[in-house]
Amino acid sequence: xxxxxxxxxxxxxxxxxxxxxxxxxxxxxxxxxxxxxxxxxxxxxxxxxxxxxxxxxxxxxxxxxxxxxxxxxxxxxxxxxxxxxxxxxxxxxxxxxxxxxxxxxxxxxxxxxxxxxxxxxxxxxxxxxxxxxxxxxxxxxxxxxxxxxxxxxxxxxxxxxxxxxxxxxxxxxxxxxxxxxxxxxxxxxxxxxxxxxxxxxxxxxxxxxxxxxxxxxxxxxxxxxxxxxxxxxxxxxxxxxxxxxxxxxxxxxxxxxxxxxxxxxxxxxxxxxxxxxxxxxxxxxxxxxxxxxxxxxxxxxxxxxxxxxxxxxxxxxxxxxxxxxxxxxxxxxxxxxxxxxxxxxxxxxxxxxxxxxxxxxxxxxxxxxxxxxxxxxxxxxxxxxxxxxxxxxxxxxxxxxxxxxxxxxxxxxxxxxxxxxxxxxxxxxxxxxxxxxxxxxxxxxxxxxxxxxxxxxxxxxxxxxxxxxxxxxxxxxxxx
Amino acid sequence: xxxxxxxxxxxxxxxxxxxxxxxxxxxxxxxxxxxxxxxxxxxxxxxxxxxxxxxxxxxxxxxxxxxxxxxxxxxxxxxxxxxxxxxxxxxxxxxxxxxxxxxxxxxxxxxxxxxxxxxxxxxxxxxxxxxxxxxxxxxxxxxxxxxxxxxxxxxxxxxxxxxxxxxxxxxxxxx
Numbered sequence: 123x124x125x126x127x128x129x130x131x132x133x134x135x136x137x138x139x140x141x142x143x144x145x146x147x148x149x150x151x152x153x154x155x156x157x158x159x160x161x162x163x164x165x166x167x168x169x170x171x172x173x174x175x176x177x178x179x180x181x182x183x184x185x186x187x188x189x190x191x192x193x194x195x196x197x198x199x200x201x202x203x204x205x206x207x208x209x210x211x212x213x214x215x216x217x218x219x220x221x222x223x224x225x226x227x228x229x230x231x232x233x234x235x236x237x238x239x240x241x242x243x244x245x246x247x248x249x250x251x252x253x254x255x256x257x258x259x260x261x262x263x264x265x266x267x268x269x270x271x272x273x274x275x276x277x278x279x280x281x282x283x284x285x286x287x288x289x290x291x292x293x294x295x296x297x298x299x300x301x302x303x304x305x306x307x308x309x310x311x312x313x314x315x316x317x318x319x320x321x322x323x324x325x326x327x328x329x330x331x332x333x334x335x336x337x338x339x340x341x342x343x344x345x346x347x348x349x350x351x352x353x354x355x356x357x358x359x360x361x362x363x364x365x366x367x368x369x370x371x372x373x374x375x376x377x378x379x380x381x382x383x384x385x386x387x388x389x390x391x392x393x394x395x396x397x398x399x400x401x402x403x404x405x406x407x408x409x410x411x412x413x414x415x416x417x418x419x420x421x422x423x424x425x426x427x428x429x430x431x432x433x434x435x436x437x438x439x440x441x442x443x444x445x446x447x448x449x450x451x452x453x454x455x456x457x458x459x460x461x462x463x464x465x466x467x468x469x470x471x472x473x474x475x476x477x478x479x480x481x482x483x484x485x486x487x488x489x490x491x492x493x494x495x496x497x498x499x500x501x502x503x504x505x506x507x508x509x510x511x512x513x514x515x516x517x518x519x520x521x522x523x524x525x526x527x528x529x530x531x532x533x534x535x536x537x538x539x540x541x542x543x544x545x546x547x548x549x550x551x552x553x554x555x556x557x558x559x560x561x562x563x564x565x566x567x568x569x570x571x572x573x574x575x576x577x578x579x580x581x582x583x584x585x586x587x588x589x590x591x592x593x594x595x596x597x598x599x600x601x602x
Numbered sequence: 603x604x605x606x607x608x609x610x611x612x613x614x615x616x617x618x619x620x621x622x623x624x625x626x627x628x629x630x631x632x633x634x635x636x637x638x639x640x641x642x643x644x645x646x647x648x649x650x651x652x653x654x655x656x657x658x659x660x661x662x663x664x665x666x667x668x669x670x671x672x673x674x675x676x677x678x679x680x681x682x683x684x685x686x687x688x689x690x691x692x693x694x695x696x697x698x699x700x701x702x703x704x705x706x707x708x709x710x711x712x713x714x715x716x717x718x719x720x721x722x723x724x725x726x727x728x729x730x731x732x733x734x735x736x737x738x739x740x741x742x743x744x745x746x747x748x749x750x751x752x753x754x755x756x757x758x759x760x761x762x763x764x765x766x767x768x769x770x771x772x773x774x775x776x777x
Contacts, residue, residue: 162651189651191758191776215753215776252747311717322751323777361716364753368709371757375702388701388757532649533777562749602751 125165127156133185133585137165142386143172148180150519150585152577155185158530167194170386174199175394176206178460178467182519184474185581186528186573190214192389195473198522200458201395203466207383208400209392210374210407212470214451215367217407218414219325219358220292221475221497221525222447223508224422225344226429226440228351230331230597236432240329241555241598243428248327248421250320250602251559259420261314267302269317273412274419274447282423289486291447292476295415297454300408305362306369309406313362313413318420322563322602324526325357326502327421333505333595340492340510340591344445352594353442354506355421356499358451359414366410370403395468404453404468411452418447445508446486446495450475450525458520469520477511477523477588485511496588500527500575502556502567502599503549507579507590514586523588527575533566540565549599558601567601645673648772655759655774663700664727666762666769667707667735671725674708674755677775678748684721686743696734701762703733704773708755719744752777 127149128136135156137147147168151159159165164187171193172181178200187196192211201207233240261269269276274295277283288295302310320327332350335341346352359366377393377400378385385391393399422444426437433440453470460467478485478494485494493510500506515521531539545564546556558564582588643665648655656673660666695710697703714720720741729736753776761772 164651191653191756191774195652211757215756252749252751308713308717312713365713368754372697372702372706375698375757388760391757529652532651533654534647534649560747560749 125169127160127165133581137169137172139172142384143169144175145172145177146180147172147183149183149187150185150581150587151187152185152581155577155581159187162189164189164194167192167387168197170390171197171199171212173384173386174201174207174209174390174392175383176202176204178202178206178465179520182522184519184522184524185578186473186524186526188528190472192387193470193472196524196528197472198470198474198519200467200469200520203395203468206395206468207392208395208403208453208468209390209470210367210370210403211389211391212472213367213407213453214472215364216358216451217363217366218411218449219451220414220418220447220449221499222355222418222422223445223495223497224353224425224442225346225445226351226353226442228440229349230351233329233351233597237329237555237598240428240432241557241600243432244327244329244425244598244600245557247424247428248320248600249318250322250327250600252322252602259318261317263310266310266314269416270302270305270409270412271300272296273415277416277419277423283419287419287422287444290444291415292449295419295447297408297411299405300412301405302409304402304406305366305409309362309365309369312365313360316360316362317413317417318424319360319417320357320421320600320602321360322560324567325602327425327600328354328502328506328596329598330354330506330594330596332592334593335591337589337591340589343489343492344495344508344591345443346508346592351597353425354497354499354594355418355425357414357417357421359410360417362413363410366406370406373399374403407453411449414449415447446497448475448495448497456520458516467520469522471522473525474522475525476521477509477515478521479511479513479516482516493589496523498524498526498575498579501569501572502596502601503552503554503569505575505596506594507575508592508594509579509582509588509590512586512589515588518585519587523582524578527572527578529571530573531571536568536571537562537565539570540568554596555598556601557599560602563601643669645669645676647673647676648774650774653775653777655772658771660769661767663764663769664730666771667704667727668725670704670708670771670773671711674711674752674775675722677750677752678715683745684723684742685745688723688740688742690738690740693737693739694734695737698733700732701760702757703735704762704771705755705757705760707735708773712752712754714739714741715744715748750777
């Protein structure tokens with residue numbers, strides 16, 4: 123099906139309301155990106171989201187948009203509490219998949235001689251790969267329930283991290299309203315031995331250096347300086363989140379029929395936010411989101427342990443601290459101004475990052491003057507970015523921006539491109555040490571499989587939905 | 603290396619894997635379903651920007667579900683090895699309709715493989731209604747990891763239909 127797409131300006135495109143759509147689609151993309159998008163199904167997914175009841179404002183897509191399930195990856199949609207719906211497909215299977223950035227006082231030359239050892243220690247201490255788990259951590263049922271309610275705070279209460287860490291996490295590392303009683307035994311079972319694990323696919327752990335600072339004053343507030351060593355953690359809620367999503371999709375298939383909601387794609391199944399099914403999903407989703415916050419907090423503890431083992435200095439002495447931790451698969455209650463009226467809305471971000479502007483009360487006090495830190499990973503061979511949220515994002519996208527580079531090659535196509543090449547050797551030639559649990563993942567995650575994340579963040583900056591602060595370059599990469 | 607024989611690297615190219623897989627066929631329990639005349643049971647993997655789909659075809663609905671399961675195993679298969687005693691289990695799966703049943707069936711297999719760290723050597727459907735199925739699986743312990751983590755089979759662009767006695771299914775996996 124051909125979709126009508128109207129160019130608004132250099133980086134904004136409208137999909138005008140027609141047929142069953144209740145609102146326009148609004149896509150942030152360069153012309154080159156749009157040419158690619160028109161060949162795949164992501165735009166149709168933007169249109170499908172626009173058909174859902176109670177949607178407020180346009181069905182949005184960030185510049186890293188690509189074909190997803192139900193919602194496109196990079197999709198953002200806000201819903202009215204009374205007329206609107208919540209959709210597990212608008213959050214995704216990996217609930218609260220997100221990114222955490224750690225800073226240190228180390229400079230790159232201090233770490234270069236230890237890079238292989240450090241990569242080995244991280245690979246050893248942080249379980250990665252398909253069936254990864256840490257043998258010395260097995261939660262009891264009672265402990266797991268506490269994790270689901272307390273999130274990152276549970277990990278800190280066990281001596282792994284500090285109150286300061288919690289202050290530097292979106293929502294303080296804990297989403298309110300979590301009710302473990304609403305999770306199936308299967309979800310609990312799948313989570314029990316996966317806390318503190320990276321998983322596989324596009325999840326990673328990277329030691330990086332600050333390669334370029336674009337905004338020195340903002341970088342100073344974030345504690346970033348040129349040549350500095352940082353660490354990025356990208357993972358989510360593991361099997362627990364996948365099971366919560368799958369369980370509630372089945373509930374929502376029935377709920378959509380019960381409430382007479384027409385679905386252009388069954389993966390968009392949903393229930394009114396005001397219904398028991400809608401409320402229960404949000405309470406179950408909060409459990410999985412809290413699990414993910416705890417997961418990244420535990421991994422942080424093991425990153426600190428690894429640096430201590432290799433460098434012989436304490437994490438405190440290295441000042442290895444959390445800059446910020448963001449969700450990019452989530453549905454959250456937030457207040458936004460729509461047509462001059464302040465409204466409480468449920469904002470779905472599926473592969474999109476919250477990007478609240480300077481002065482917003484939900485931003486940690488230390489960053490409130492500059493805007494919320496936004497962490498945008500690229501691919502393992504190039505770079506990642508640190509941005510801050512803007513007033514433009516708050517006005518145009520319900521305070522949202524991109525979440526990564528976005529894939530351009532299918533996994534099969536990426537493997538074809540990688541065939542016969544020594545990817546590890548190519549990265550080593552660039553000074554990047556790779557440790558990976560699976561060879562297939564390395565081939566599927568080559569740089570060429572992704573858009574150049576610079577193109578994505580440049581569109582973000584041009585559209586005013588984020589402000590670029592710094593670029594980070596990988597030094598050591600751990601992949602699942 | 604049983605996994606290699608179940609799903610060789612060639613599977614990623616969308617080859618027909620049915621010859622490599624020991625599948626027992628049982629009579630259909632659904633009136634009007636289970637016709638076997640014409641066509642060849644097979645699956646192929648579909649391209650998706652971030653993930654992978656499975657398209658399966660068969661002369662019966664039971665065989666279609668087995669083909670889809672083989673597609674799932676082909677996506678998972680890697681360098682893992684199987685060893686130890688083979689254990690037979692019976693699995694019952696229920697859903698609202700035949701499309702949902704396909705997703706629930708594949709996710710049930712994923713759950714088994716991921717939580718019990720086992721590999722199905724043999725899959726046989728021994729009963730099927732439009733919203734339920736009973737399968738017998740021969741499971742063997744798996745040492746080593748599958749090559750990929752599949753989060754779930756999804757409902758996106760989900761399709762199960764029967765035209766002129768020939769069954770076809772499409773399901774996308776979130777990786």
